[in-house]
Amino acid sequence: MTYIDAVGQACPIPVIRAKKALEALGEAGGVVTVLVDSDISRQNLEKLAQSLGYQSEYLSKENGTIEVTIVAGEGCAVTGGDAADKESPDDDSGLVVAIGRDTMGEGSQELGRILLKGFIFALKELAPAPKAILFFNSGATLTSSDSNSLEDLRSLEAAGTAILTCGTCTNYYGITEKLAVGEITNMYGIVTAMAGAKKLINI
Amino acid sequence: MSYILTFPNTHAAIIAEKKLLQSGYPVGVMPMPTTIQSGCGIALRVEDYYSSHELLKKNNILVEAVYEVSANNQGTVYRKLSL
Numbered sequence: 001m002t003y004i005d006a007v008g009q010a011c012p013i014p015v016i017r018a019k020k021a022l023e024a025l026g027e028a029g030g031v032v033t034v035l036v037d038s039d040i041s042r043q044n045l046e047k048l049a050q051s052l053g054y055q056s057e058y059l060s061k062e063n064g065t066i067e068v069t070i071v072a073g074e075g076c077a078v079t080g081g082d083a084a085d086k087e088s089p090d091d092d093s094g095l096v097v098a099i100g101r102d103t104m105g106e107g108s109q110e111l112g113r114i115l116l117k118g119f120i121f122a123l124k125e126l127a128p129a130p131k132a133i134l135f136f137n138s139g140a141t142l143t144s145s146d147s148n149s150l151e152d153l154r155s156l157e158a159a160g161t162a163i164l165t166c167g168t169c170t171n172y173y174g175i176t177e178k179l180a181v182g183e184i185t186n187m188y189g190i191v192t193a194m195a196g197a198k199k200l201i202n203i
Numbered sequence: 204m205s206y207i208l209t210f211p212n213t214h215a216a217i218i219a220e221k222k223l224l225q226s227g228y229p230v231g232v233m234p235m236p237t238t239i240q241s242g243c244g245i246a247l248r249v250e251d252y253y254s255s256h257e258l259l260k261k262n263n264i265l266v267e268a269v270y271e272v273s274a275n276n277q278g279t280v281y282r283k284l285s286l
Contacts, residue, residue, distance in 0.1 A: 114217050114245055117232035148224060151231055 001031040006041065007065055011167065012186045014041045015048050022052065022072055029072040035065055040167055040184050042066045047183065094198025095130040097123065098190075099139035104203060116142070116203070120149045120156075129159035132193045134185070136166035139203070144170070144178040153181045164189060206252035207281065208259075209235065209243075209267045216245040219264045223247070228255055239270065239281055248272075256286065 002021045006014035014036050021032045034045055042058055045068040049056035058068045103112025104119055120142070123130060133156065135143050142149050143165045157163050163182025170176040170184065185193075194200055210216040223230040231248035239246075249255040252269045259266055270281040 110217050111213065114213075114220060114232055118234040118245055121231065121233040148220070148230070148232065 004034045093128040096197035102138040132162040140169035144175040145180040207246045
């Protein structure tokens with residue numbers, strides 16, 4: 001078992017260290033345990049495990065730290081490349097939508113805002129559902145509790161779309177605690193999702 | 204949400220959404236379904252079309268039509284209601 005003490009280390013360091021440790025396990029598989037002190041790091045580690053097809057679990061300790069254990073099964077080693085590059089199943093559209101603003105198009109702000117809400121609704125009609133929707137800069141306000149697109153985003157999430165919001169951005173706008181759908185990600189998560197996309201729509 | 208409201212123009216749709224949100228009514232935005240020939244390109248989804256429509260009427264926001272939304276094996280069906 002590999003034990004990583006990542007207390008006090010900001011995202012994405014714990015994730016990078018865990019990924020390296022998982023790669024080092026090779027074909028034999030094994031267990032990597034990471035000690036972190038933020039729930040966002042915990043979520044990102046679980047996402048890492050999920051993207052690699054591994055099981056994970058966590059234990060919240062009394063001192064506020066969280067111990068995340070990732071179990072890498074035998075014979076499903078992480079080999080070099082990112083898991084996001086792996087062959088996608090047939091029902092995977094490979095479509096990633098990047099929303100870096102709270103309006104659609106140039107011109108009137110209020111028109112742009114209502115157009116973007118309509119756009120998010122229309123994304124629901126796509127089959128198969130998009131692989132991921134990335135929210136950053138003012139786009140990050142669309143996943144917060146004040147957004148009027150939550151119902152649509154939740155049904156996209158239920159259809160298998162990963163709803164990922166930039167943590168730097170929610171922090172900047174002071175809305176991290178108001179995240180109402182999906183998960184917080186970091187720039188590595190955004191880059192990985194974009195690079196792994198078969199098609200990328202950039203709003 | 205099981206009803207949609209359509210509007211004579213985009214401006215009315217925008218102020219209607221604002222008014223419904225301000226008044227705490229559940230409201231969602233959607234592009235006009237292609238099977239409906241009514242109003243502008245934006246429709247609003249509401250839970251309670253009667254009270255939503257009353258609120259908009261009180262505020263002089265013109266609603267063009269109300270449709271009931273249901274699903275059958277061919278997909279989504281929109282049935283126009285008389286106001």
